[in-house]
Amino acid sequence: MTEMSKSLPNSGLPQSLDMGQVQTVWPRFMLDAVRRGSKLVNLLPSHTSRWWPLVEDIFQSKQSHLLRSSMIEECVKHQEFRAISIDGTFRVCLSVLGQKPFNMKKSDREDAPFHGHESVSRVITVRGRTGAVVSMFPSPGEGAEDIQVGLQASLSPAALQQVLYVATDAPSQKLFRTLRQVLPNLVALTLDPVHLAMHYESSSARKKTAGSAALRRCLAKFSNQDAALSPSHWGNFFSNQDAKLTSREEALRSQILDGSMLESKARKLLTKGEAATVWVSRVEFLEQLAAISSAFRSEVAKKTEEGKSVGQLLWQAGQPDRLEYLFNNLRVRSAMSAAENLLLPTGTTSNESLHAEINGWFRQTQRLHRSTLKLKLDILTLSKLLSHNAALYSPTARQTLSSHVLARRLGAGLWTQEQWAAWAGTDARKKASLPIEKQRLAEKNRIKEFVAKRPATIKKRPSSKVHRTAFNLPRAKGIKRAGVHSRPRSSGARS
Numbered sequence: 001m002t003e004m005s006k007s008l009p010n011s012g013l014p015q016s017l018d019m020g021q022v023q024t025v026w027p028r029f030m031l032d033a034v035r036r037g038s039k040l041v042n043l044l045p046s047h048t049s050r051w052w053p054l055v056e057d058i059f060q061s062k063q064s065h066l067l068r069s070s071m072i073e074e075c076v077k078h079q080e081f082r083a084i085s086i087d088g089t090f091r092v093c094l095s096v097l098g099q100k101p102f103n104m105k106k107s108d109r110e111d112a113p114f115h116g117h118e119s120v121s122r123v124i125t126v127r128g129r130t131g132a133v134v135s136m137f138p139s140p141g142e143g144a145e146d147i148q149v150g151l152q153a154s155l156s157p158a159a160l161q162q163v164l165y166v167a168t169d170a171p172s173q174k175l176f177r178t179l180r181q182v183l184p185n186l187v188a189l190t191l192d193p194v195h196l197a198m199h200y201e202s203s204s205a206r207k208k209t210a211g212s213a214a215l216r217r218c219l220a221k222f223s224n225q226d227a228a229l230s231p232s233h234w235g236n237f238f239s240n241q242d243a244k245l246t247s248r249e250e251a252l253r254s255q256i257l258d259g260s261m262l263e264s265k266a267r268k269l270l271t272k273g274e275a276a277t278v279w280v281s282r283v284e285f286l287e288q289l290a291a292i293s294s295a296f297r298s299e300v301a302k303k304t305e306e307g308k309s310v311g312q313l314l315w316q317a318g319q320p321d322r323l324e325y326l327f328n329n330l331r332v333r334s335a336m337s338a339a340e341n342l343l344l345p346t347g348t349t350s351n352e353s354l355h356a357e358i359n360g361w362f363r364q365t366q367r368l369h370r371s372t373l374k375l376k377l378d379i380l381t382l383s384k385l386l387s388h389n390a391a392l393y394s395p396t397a398r399q400t401l402s403s404h405v406l407a408r409r410l411g412a413g414l415w416t417q418e419q420w421a422a423w424a425g426t427d428a429r430k431k432a433s434l435p436i437e438k439q440r441l442a443e444k445n446r447i448k449e450f451v452a453k454r455p456a457t458i459k460k461r462p463s464s465k466v467h468r469t470a471f472n473l474p475r476a477k478g479i480k481r482a483g484v485h486s487r488p489r490s491s492g493a494r495s
Contacts, residue, residue: 192347
């Protein structure tokens with residue numbers, strides 16, 4: 001490596017190769033080395049399977065773990081874990097080798113080398129109070145136990161103890177009890193308000209309509225803060241205790257389902273609701289849902305992707321426990337200062353945007369092993385933490401893109417020359433310990449053994465009745481096909 005850098009003085013290769021330069025400088029250096037005719041390039045591996053041990057050796061080193069721990073400690077210092085949001089995505093897991101898609105029948109999923117808790121069907125993402133990506137990990141599912149195990153394995157004890165509020169799109173009593181085992185100071189769960197509008201728009205091919213726009217404006221009030229209202233205005237945090245509706249609220253739920261509110265009254269309520277900052281009571285919110293159901297009856301009658309009508313969807317949103325989980329959003333924001341509310345994400349919307357980014361990262365990936373997926377997610381989490389902490393805790397004079405902040409952060413160097421020399425020179429005569437590479441080989445061998453044990457495929461005889469077209473008519477034997485035909489060698493030809 002030193003000889004290559006000496007032969008390329010203008011290549012931009014630093015004296016000590018660190019983790020950031022592996023991602024940024026290294027590809028450019030390789031191209032420059034090839035253009036200048038350096039023969040040492042031939043010593044480098046050319047297949048991706050040979051690159052993964054090198055990547056693992058660097059990103060799973062002690063220095064890399066210390067760097068990630070310092071990033072998490074910095075987040076803990078700035079109260080990043082006081083409120084977190086948790087959500088899952090499945091598209092990345094469809095390309096994992098050795099398993100069947102999660103949406104297949106159970107009998108079909110079990111006919112694979114990895115199934116059940118050994119398979120990976122979700123990637124769980126965790127974002128902090130200011131949107132920091134604090135964890136991303138593959139998981140067998142999106143259940144309460146799966147999230148609990150992933151949080152305990154990926155976050156430090158100090159971070160787990162700091163969590164007070166968790167935003168999710170499926171809060172439940174079971175999830176609250178399970179998370180309390182690893183989050184001892186957890187106060188309440190909040191329901192993401194935007195998912196209701198997303199399901200509404202699924203009835204119109206994911207396009208916004210007048211009714212969905214009114215619903216989004218209605219739900220946006222759960223993400224506001226009213227300084228005139230005290231934290232106790234909406235009562236204590238809802239933590240899965242019994243909740244009931246009043247007779248007035250039950251009547252409004254009936255109007256949501258049948259759309260029986262007068263349209264003139266509905267229009268007035270929608271106009272009045274525009275001026276509100278937050279929902280003062282559950283009655284006001286239910287009135288808005290009933291008004292939307294009456295003012296946009298043609299839209300409310302449509303079916304969503306779940307097979308339910310939009311009216312039924314709005315009616316379910318008026319259930320006592322779902323109402324309380326929604327109003328937990330206002331309780332959380334009221335308990336925080338205005339500065340904290342400034343960067344607090346709305347429900348799990350920041351996770352949804354991260355999922356779109358993850359799908360872009362893996363768009364060109366056809367197949368990969370579970371161990372490779374975990375290693376990639378660890379690297380991507382570290383890169384997101386580096387750019388976020390640099391932008392928030394060491395702000396620049398002017399705003400720049402996240403990719404530009406990350407490039408500046410990596411350009412400053414992550415390892416000193418002494419640290420790199422100490423790490424590279426440790427036990428130089430011994431091979432590096434690569435547990436992920438061993439796991440990848442074990443997964444590969446297990447898939448091969450599973451395929452070898454399957455019975456041979458029985459070829460079926462073609463049916464005698466074949467529908468003939470102009471493109472599959474049998475050809476005459478005398479017709480020669482295009483191409484070069486072999487000719488018999490004459491006796492006089494030279495050997």
